[in-house]
Amino acid sequence: MDSVILGDGPLGRAIAAALVERGDRVRVLGRPPGGAHDPAALVGAVVAFEASRGDAVAANVEAIVRSGIRRLVIGTTAWDADRSRIETILVTGGAAAVAAPNLSLGVALFGRLVDAAVALYGSVPAFDPYVVEWHRRGKADRPSGTARALAARIVAAHPRLIRVDEAPTAGPSASDALEVVGIRAGANPGSHLVGFDAPGETVELRCVARDRTAYAAGALAAADWLLSAGRSPGLHAFDSVVDGVLRPEAAMAS
Numbered sequence: 108m109d110s111v112i113l114g115d116g117p118l119g120r121a122i123a124a125a126l127v128e129r130g131d132r133v134r135v136l137g138r139p140p141g142g143a144h145d146p147a148a149l150v151g152a153v154v155a156f157e158a159s160r161g162d163a164v165a166a167n168v169e170a171i172v173r174s175g176i177r178r179l180v181i182g183t184t185a186w187d188a189d190r191s192r193i194e195t196i197l198v199t200g201g202a203a204a205v206a207a208p209n210l211s212l213g214v215a216l217f218g219r220l221v222d223a224a225v226a227l228y229g230s231v232p233a234f235d236p237y238v239v240e241w242h243r244r245g246k247a248d249r250p251s252g253t254a255r256a257l258a259a260r261i262v263a264a265h266p267r268l269i270r271v272d273e274a275p276t277a278g279p280s281a282s283d284a285l286e287v288v289g290i291r292a293g294a295n296p297g298s299h300l301v302g303f304d305a306p307g308e309t310v311e312l313r314c315v316a317r318d319r320t321a322y323a324a325g326a327l328a329a330a331d332w333l334l335s336a337g338r339s340p341g342l343h344a345f346d347s348v349v350d351g352v353l354r355p356e357a358a359m360a361s
């Protein structure tokens with residue numbers, strides 16, 4: 108398979124290494140000198156991986172689709188404001204993309220574990236949930252896209268919480284808010300913790316990335332899912348890829 112990766116940082120390089128390891132051909136492109144990628148430079152790839160910066164995603168997706176590539180994996184975070192523009196580019200161009208703030212299969216299953224935990228501990232008022240994420244000092248966005256996604260699913264299912272507090276300040280916390288705290292220190296590639304604290308005990312679920320190979324493996328699984336059957340134009344959630352890994356027969360038919 109011929110692939111192109113837009114983004115030459117740690118994530119883009121990890122995806123490239125995984126593709127090379129399984130014998131695929133790949134080109135990695137960093138920030139374009141003129142500010143925008145020339146679609147002609149992308150021609151020939153079957154799949155494109157977007158692994159750059161949130162503010163570059165919409166223009167990169169446009170260049171990818173204009174080059175004729177119809178399957179994309181978007182791993183970059185912090186582009187929510189451009190979501191409808193990106194969806195329009197994909198649908199108009201007949202291209203299908205899997206987009207996920209976290210491409211690790213372990214994290215995707217962790218989300219389902221958190222759903223189950225909220226169903227249990229959320230029904231006991233004494234247990235108060237919280238989210239802590241920790242990434243390397245240089246990470247651009249905060250809180251992480253993964254922490255945001257975890258917080259959103261906790262609030263959606265919890266009977267007391269109605270909002271997320273991403274920037275808690277001094278003073279007591281509001282009783283209807285879920286606190287999400289980010290640490291930026293060292294070289295950590297990504298740790299997420301969901302806790303439930305009660306007067307006499309604490310329960311914590313923790314998902315720790317040791318390196319970026321799990322993200323790369325999920326990116327390749329997403330590309331394979333896109334190639335394994337006709338997928339409708341537009342954005343697809345990583346959950347569909349995970350369902351395909353858990354039940355391969357069902358994924359071929361979906």
Ligand SMILES: NC(=O)c1ccc[n+]([C@@H]2O[C@H](COP(=O)([O-])OP(=O)(O)OC[C@H]3O[C@@H](n4cnc5c(N)ncnc54)[C@H](OP(=O)(O)O)[C@@H]3O)[C@@H](O)[C@H]2O)c1
Pocket residue numbers: 113114115116117118119136137138139142158159160161163167181182183184185207208209210211247248322
């Ligand atoms: N989905 C996941 O599982 C997952 C996992 C890890 C990271 N991420 C996210 O993926 C993104 C990349 O992660 P990272 O750790 O590699 O980030 P990073 O260290 O910021 O690297 C991004 C690279 O992309 C380059 N770039 C900037 N604009 C570009 C453009 N228009 N086209 C191509 N490349 C461009 C940057 O160059 P400059 O330095 O010149 O800006 C930089 O070298 C981030 O949004 C991160 O949050 C997602």
